[in-house]
Amino acid sequence: MEVKSNNITVERTKRSKIDQVDFDNLSFGSVFADHMLVCDYKNGEWGAPSVVPYQPIELEPSAKIFHYGQSIFEGMKAYKDDQGGVWLFRPEENQKRLNISAKRLAMPELPKEIFMEGLATLLQVDQEWIPQTKGSSLYIRPFMFASGNGFHASPADAYKFIIACAPSGPYFSGKVKVLIEERYSRAANGGVGFAKAGGNYAAQFYPTQLAVQKGYNQVIWTDDNTHEYIEEAGAMNIFVRINDTLITAPTNDRILDGITRKSILDIAADEGIETEVRKITVAEVINAAKDGSLKEMFGAGTAAVVSPISAFGYKEVDYNLPELDQSYAALLKKRITDIQYNRGDDKFGWRYRVL
Amino acid sequence: MEVKSNNITVERTKRSKIDQVDFDNLSFGSVFADHMLVCDYKNGEWGAPSVVPYQPIELEPSAKIFHYGQSIFEGMKAYKDDQGGVWLFRPEENQKRLNISAKRLAMPELPKEIFMEGLATLLQVDQEWIPQTKGSSLYIRPFMFASGNGFHASPADAYKFIIACAPSGPYFSGKVKVLIEERYSRAANGGVGFAKAGGNYAAQFYPTQLAVQKGYNQVIWTDDNTHEYIEEAGAMNIFVRINDTLITAPTNDRILDGITRKSILDIAADEGIETEVRKITVAEVINAAKDGSLKEMFGAGTAAVVSPISAFGYKEVDYNLPELDQSYAALLKKRITDIQYNRGDDKFGWRYRVL
Numbered sequence: 001m002e003v004k005s006n007n008i009t010v011e012r013t014k015r016s017k018i019d020q021v022d023f024d025n026l027s028f029g030s031v032f033a034d035h036m037l038v039c040d041y042k043n044g045e046w047g048a049p050s051v052v053p054y055q056p057i058e059l060e061p062s063a064k065i066f067h068y069g070q071s072i073f074e075g076m077k078a079y080k081d082d083q084g085g086v087w088l089f090r091p092e093e094n095q096k097r098l099n100i101s102a103k104r105l106a107m108p109e110l111p112k113e114i115f116m117e118g119l120a121t122l123l124q125v126d127q128e129w130i131p132q133t134k135g136s137s138l139y140i141r142p143f144m145f146a147s148g149n150g151f152h153a154s155p156a157d158a159y160k161f162i163i164a165c166a167p168s169g170p171y172f173s174g175k176v177k178v179l180i181e182e183r184y185s186r187a188a189n190g191g192v193g194f195a196k197a198g199g200n201y202a203a204q205f206y207p208t209q210l211a212v213q214k215g216y217n218q219v220i221w222t223d224d225n226t227h228e229y230i231e232e233a234g235a236m237n238i239f240v241r242i243n244d245t246l247i248t249a250p251t252n253d254r255i256l257d258g259i260t261r262k263s264i265l266d267i268a269a270d271e272g273i274e275t276e277v278r279k280i281t282v283a284e285v286i287n288a289a290k291d292g293s294l295k296e297m298f299g300a301g302t303a304a305v306v307s308p309i310s311a312f313g314y315k316e317v318d319y320n321l322p323e324l325d326q327s328y329a330a331l332l333k334k335r336i337t338d339i340q341y342n343r344g345d346d347k348f349g350w351r352y353r354v355l
Numbered sequence: 356m357e358v359k360s361n362n363i364t365v366e367r368t369k370r371s372k373i374d375q376v377d378f379d380n381l382s383f384g385s386v387f388a389d390h391m392l393v394c395d396y397k398n399g400e401w402g403a404p405s406v407v408p409y410q411p412i413e414l415e416p417s418a419k420i421f422h423y424g425q426s427i428f429e430g431m432k433a434y435k436d437d438q439g440g441v442w443l444f445r446p447e448e449n450q451k452r453l454n455i456s457a458k459r460l461a462m463p464e465l466p467k468e469i470f471m472e473g474l475a476t477l478l479q480v481d482q483e484w485i486p487q488t489k490g491s492s493l494y495i496r497p498f499m500f501a502s503g504n505g506f507h508a509s510p511a512d513a514y515k516f517i518i519a520c521a522p523s524g525p526y527f528s529g530k531v532k533v534l535i536e537e538r539y540s541r542a543a544n545g546g547v548g549f550a551k552a553g554g555n556y557a558a559q560f561y562p563t564q565l566a567v568q569k570g571y572n573q574v575i576w577t578d579d580n581t582h583e584y585i586e587e588a589g590a591m592n593i594f595v596r597i598n599d600t601l602i603t604a605p606t607n608d609r610i611l612d613g614i615t616r617k618s619i620l621d622i623a624a625d626e627g628i629e630t631e632v633r634k635i636t637v638a639e640v641i642n643a644a645k646d647g648s649l650k651e652m653f654g655a656g657t658a659a660v661v662s663p664i665s666a667f668g669y670k671e672v673d674y675n676l677p678e679l680d681q682s683y684a685a686l687l688k689k690r691i692t693d694i695q696y697n698r699g700d701d702k703f704g705w706r707y708r709v710l
């Protein structure tokens with residue numbers, strides 16, 4: 001057992017699994033690095049974090065995670081540059097958002113040091129797991145859940161915070177075709193849509209399965225009241241380009257305040273692209289598709305990076321998007337990944353060196 | 356290891372904890388019976404159920420329950436009568452509802468035999484755990500969650516179904532004061548409010564904590580769009596008596612179709628009480644409170660049985676309800692518990708003998 005300068009203990013695995021991994025053919029989030037960071041909350045306080053071998057978790061059957069859905073998470077990536085340097089992208093934003101989610105789910109907030117130093121220590125221990133292959137990265141999953149026991153429907157008295165990592169390739173393989181949802185919804189006004197709460201994702205699976213059966217990859221959610229406004233997709237915020245203006249919906253308590261989304265808005269403005277943050281109606285998008293002013297749609301998120309949408313369906317009609325030579329999506333994706341992989345200028349100060 | 360006639364294996368505990376339990380002073384859902392039923396789903400099918408000692412569950416850190424909230428549950432009770440007979444109340448309704456929840460959460464439906472026979476076997480093994488003390492019962496918690504692994508936001512490929520039990524006293528101690536919610540909500544149109552999904556409960560905790568800080572026990576949820584209509588409470592459906600009419604909101608995709616609720620409607624009709632299932636506005640309830648026509652409000656649910664509401668708050672004003680000599684709540688509670696504990700006639704055929 002080592003003790004790091006920041007008081008985080010490290011217990012290294014005796015059998016690394018790294019030799020079993022084909023780093024040239026990584027899927028998304030299905031092989032896991034050798035170690036994880038664990039930190040327990042009980043008796044009203046967080047204990048000392050430690051890095052331990054990635055291993056099963058033991059919980060009582062009455063642990064509240066199984067019954068009352070108190071679980072939140074974050075999604076980040078570690079990027080390795082050509083010189084072997086390791087970078088994060090705006091990690092403090094994830095740390096802040098984790099605590100925003102925690103508050104809404106009546107879970108304890110996690111001190112910033114535990115998050116930041118825990119993550120840095122874990123990445124140091126598992127640095128060999130960060131892929132250098134193009135388009136790959138180490139997907140990082142910080143999560144917190146209710147480990148305290150009891151069948152009473154009230155917040156738990158104990159929680160576990162864990163960071164686990166998975167070397168990953170692209171989230172989507174190939175083109176993305178989406179369905180604009182008319183019936184189901186992911187979030188309520190006054191609900192938890194703005195939080196990265198586990199329950200938000202389970203709620204999306206069934207409608208998404210229905211869309212997949214019809215040949216789409218993702219659902220685009222609309223507001224639950226009228227289904228007239230475009231909100232976001234399962235794990236991405238949505239951008240629409242009409243003529244030369246790039247539009248995305250404002251965040252609210254139903255929509256996740258995506259870090260990629262706000263970075264894209266800044267980069268686009270920096271590129272001189274006209275951006276609008278305003279409500280987008282489905283009708284407007286359909287009309288623009290019909291009159292040819294709809295040039296592009298794309299999703300933006302940590303996992304999906306910038307994912308161009310090739311077509312969308314609405315009320316049994318499919319609308320194809322043109323293939324552009326000089327798309328905003330391609331430009332913005334290049335700029336953001338150049339920052340992430342330390343290939344370009346970091347004029348916004350978003351890059352964060354880990355190693 | 357015994358094998359029961361229905362092919363359910365039983366492994367009995369070597370150390371019963373029953374001697375440590377004070378059956379005269381039971382709280383709700385905090386001590387757990389010696390055994391549990393476990394059944395695993397993988398490779399597209401359910402395995403054989405077994406009764407095993409109540410024991411910790413081991414899961415990978417990437418198990419989807421921790422990340423994507425795929426969890427559903429039911430709440431039932433086993434009642435012991437004066438002769439030691441053991442009864443359930445409309446258990447097939449819980450079995451059906453579990454599968455309604457499963458479908459919406461993209462989880463596999465559980466065959467009826469596993470539910471019914473598994474439960475019967477478990478209750479036989481743990482029959483000493485069913486309290487005979489007045490007002491107590493064995494609270495039964497069937498639940499299912501995603502045990503399959505992976506960080507991809509999609510349904511798991513493996514699930515666990517468990518039934519665990521907790522000998523329990525009343526859910527509420529004393530009078531119940533509720534707050535009618537104006538800002539937060541528990542469910543979206545087109546969402547999962549009608550399912551007993553874990554995430555619905557976590558979403559309620561923070562607003563409920565705010566209400567508790569103001570001196571209330573529970574929140575009464577209103578529709579997420581206008582907050583003008585009364586929907587239900589955290590773990591109960593809500594009834595309002597205006598003059599001599601008993602009113603409850605219709606169920607929809609935001610509201611749980613409570614078994615107690617529908618039983619109460621039938622019993623009330625049988626008692627010659629006029630009932631209405633229709634939308635209830637907050638304004639109507641406030642006006643009725645002001646002009647004296649609001650006679651009663653109560654919650655109805657398996658855990659809370661029939662829980663009279665003594666006062667409600669709305670926009671910083673508290674409205675007290677009168678104390679009636681002959682309340683509907685008392686009458687209906689007596690009739691339903693007489694059926695449940697085998698003290699009275701079962702004209703609807705709701706009682707289900709287990710032992």
Ligand SMILES: Cc1ncc(COP(=O)(O)O)c(C=O)c1O
Nearest residue numbers: 235236237256258259260301302
């Ligand atoms: C619902 C939802 N919307 C949007 C996003 C994109 O957010 P970010 O760019 O911070 O990854 C995510 C993924 O994190 C998400 O889960």
Ligand SMILES: Cc1ncc(COP(=O)(O)O)c(C=O)c1O
Nearest residue numbers: 590591592611613614615656657
């Ligand atoms: C949200 C909610 N509403 C209502 C109820 C009451 O339903 P039932 O009478 O079937 O227990 C419950 C409890 O089960 C519940 O969780």
